[in-house]
Structure formats: C-alpha cells, structure tokens
Amino acid sequence: LQAYNAQLALRFPAADTRVMVIDFFTEFNRMLDTPAAYGLTNVTTPACPVTGVEGGLPAFTIKDCTSASLSAMPPAGSSNPDWWTTYLFSDHFHGTPKTNQIIGDLVIKALESKGWK
Numbered sequence: 001l002q003a004y005n006a007q008l009a010l011r012f013p014a015a016d017t018r019v020m021v022i023d024f025f026t027e028f029n030r031m032l033d034t035p036a037a038y039g040l041t042n043v044t045t046p047a048c049p050v051t052g053v054e055g056g057l058p059a060f061t062i063k064d065c066t067s068a069s070l071s072a073m074p075p076a077g078s079s080n081p082d083w084w085t086t087y088l089f090s091d092h093f094h095g096t097p098k099t100n101q102i103i104g105d106l107v108i109k110a111l112e113s114k115g116w117k
Contacts, residue, residue, distance in 0.1 A: 001025050002025065005021075005023060005025055008021045009021060017114065020110055020111060020114060020116070022106060022107055022110050024103060024106075027102075027103070027106055031043060031088060031099075031102065032088075035088070038098075038102055039086060039098065040086050040087070040088050040098065041086040041087070042086065042087045042088065043087075043088040043089075044088075044089075045087070045089070046058075046060070046087070046089045046090060046091045046092055047065070047070055047083075047084035047087040047089065047090055047096055048060045048064065048065035048070070048090050048091050049064050049065070049073070051064055057092065058091075058092055060090075060091040060092075065090060065091070067084075070083075070084040071083075071084070084096065085097070085098055086098060
C-alpha cells in the first residue's frame with residue numbers, strides 16, 4: 001500500500017491542480033494510534049456480531065448489523081445503545097458510519113485546501 005501511494009504521489013505531485021491524492025493509509029494508522037482524538041473508543045473489535053465462518057474467516061450477516069440490531073445488543077458492561085457509533089470497524093474490513101464520516105471529512109478538508117468547493 002505504501003509503494004502504491006508513493007507511485008501515486010510521483011505521478012500526481014501536490015502541485016498538480018487536476019488531481020487530489022489523499023493518504024487514507026496514514027490517516028487510518030493515526031486512527032489506530034490515537035483513537036480518542038477521533039472520538040473512537042474501539043479500533044480492534046468489529047461492532048457487528050460474527051455469524052459464522054466462511055473460507056476460514058469470520059462471516060457477518062447484514063440483518064444482524066443494522067443500527068437497530070446493534071443498539072438492541074450492547075456488549076457486556078455497557079448499557080449505552082449508541083455504543084457501536086464509536087467503533088472503527090463494522091466487520092473485519094468495513095468501517096462504521098463514524099469511520100466513513102472521518103474519511104469524508106478528510107476528503108472535504110483536502111478538497112477545500114485546493115480551493116475546490
């Protein structure tokens with residue numbers, strides 16, 4: 001991923017106003033290193049429950065991973081129905097709505113820094 005990002009940076013230097021390269025990799029690592037700075041409380045455990053195994057990997061079912069279903073089943077030790085709104089991962093790959101908002105804000109900030117509105 002870092003090699004790919006380096007190639008993008010070479011192909012599209014910061015001075016090129018036609019293209020915006022945004023380094024999600026670095027931002028993602030910042031979220032992992034300083035979750036509280038992003039309003040995150042859990043950056044390791046997926047919010048959605050594992051419903052099985054497929055190809056040796058945990059499987060998730062979308063019907064078990066809605067805001068209503070997650071709010072109805074807070075993890076042990078929590079009674080807050082919004083517990084899942086501060087998790088980084090929905091499953092072992094996808095971000096939560098909070099993660100998507102953080103990345104969206106990063107994109108907006110980067111675009112605005114180039115004068116794109």
